[in-house]
Amino acid sequence: MxxxxxxxxxxxxxxxxxxxxxxxxxxxxxxxxxxxxxxxxxxxxxxxxxxxxxxxxxxxxxxxQHNAVWIFLAYLFMVSVAGYTAGQRAKNVPQGKYVAGLSILAGTSVTMLLLIVLKVFPFTPRYIIPVAGMMVGNSMTVTGIAMKKLRDDIKIQMNLVETALALGATPQQAIHQQVKRALILALSPVLDNAKTVGLISLPGAMTGLIMGGASPLEAIQLQIVVMNMLVGASTVSSIMSTYLCWPAFFTKAYQLQSKVFSSD
The missing domain is CATH 1.10.287 (Helix Hairpins)
Known part of the structure; x- marks a missing residue:
């Protein structure tokens, strides 16, 4: 060696x-x-x-190494750490760490699969691991925020949710507005970053390429791909996290789980 x-x-x-x-x-x-x-x-x-x-x-x-197993092991390790961290942010959400982990896994794997199928990135450790790391990191942030915001909003507006349930709404219908607000809040930083990228600051991937000797045009091309994949992965992960966690807020009789909202 x-x-x-x-x-x-x-x-x-x-x-x-x-x-x-x-x-x-x-x-x-x-x-x-x-x-x-x-x-x-x-x-x-x-x-x-x-x-x-x-x-x-x-x-x-x-x-x-020349073995794809190492790519999957590194990826699963990142997802596991990210799921745990996002779950800590939303510690009052039942099974929050598992919900976050599954959501991050789904959002990043689907996005990565599309990029590989479209031949945007070759399936090699040098490309896949750094790209996966960026997606997992962003998905971790939005997933933790979405779950925490959803639980906190439902707690604040329990009377409205319970009224909707009493009038015959399903749990999903009763918390539709809370889910919407949670997702908007979680995704806003990602979207704002996409709107201002290059105007306020040069992102890390682009800066690294330029400092490494690549031309600014090559760096821009890669950064556009990075921003696209971050938006895609973050959106899938955050939406899935809300769909996976909200059933734990209700009993089988379609009532709010009081123990979920009794502590902070």
Missing amino acids: NWEWLGEFFKGMAKPVAALAVVLMAVALSYSQKLGLESEMAYSIVRAFLQLSVIGFVLQFIFN
């Missing part, structure tokens, strides 16, 4: 270490303003350094 990349890695760490100067500046400012964030800043940076270093070695190993 060729280990030259390891030497290159340590050689390339000179710039990240030098960039710690700006973190020290932030720590100094926090101390001077008595914010009490110095230890948290240090912990966050050390954790980020370790996590990125480990994932760098893992990806280097996977990229050197």
Whole structure:
């Protein structure tokens, strides 16, 4: 096995270490303003350094393999962590972690399958894993927000929902407006980002390509694909999360589950 990349890695760490100067500046400012964030800043940076270093070695190993199993394992790991994180945000939603995980899996896998079938990306670790990571990350955010917002809105408007149920509405009809608001709130940041991309800031994928030597036109083409896939995956994941979680808000007799809305 060729280990030259390891030497290159340590050689390339000179710039990240030098960039710690700006973190020290932030720590100094926090101390001077008595914010009490110095230890948290240090912990966050050390954790980020370790996590990125480990994932760098893992990806280097996977990229050197010629087995699709590693792609699926990496993808499932990302989905599992994202599902757990989104479920933590919506901790009062019954089985929230599983709902989030299934929703993220569905939204990202369908989107990825379409991109592969349309030959937008080749099915190789170097393309699939970074692309999947971006989709999973965005789907995690919108899924957590959608589930939390839906549960909170129903709790606030329990009287309206119960009135609709008493008048003969089905649970899905009774919470239609709450589902709609939850989805709009969850998807708004993704859509706003798509509207302003390139005008306010250059996205990470585009910036990385330009700094890596690619032409701006090539970077733009990739970024357009990225924005399209993020919108698609986020929409599917958020909609599925609401459809999967709302049945747990009701009993078999079509009444609201009081225990679901009794705590925060």
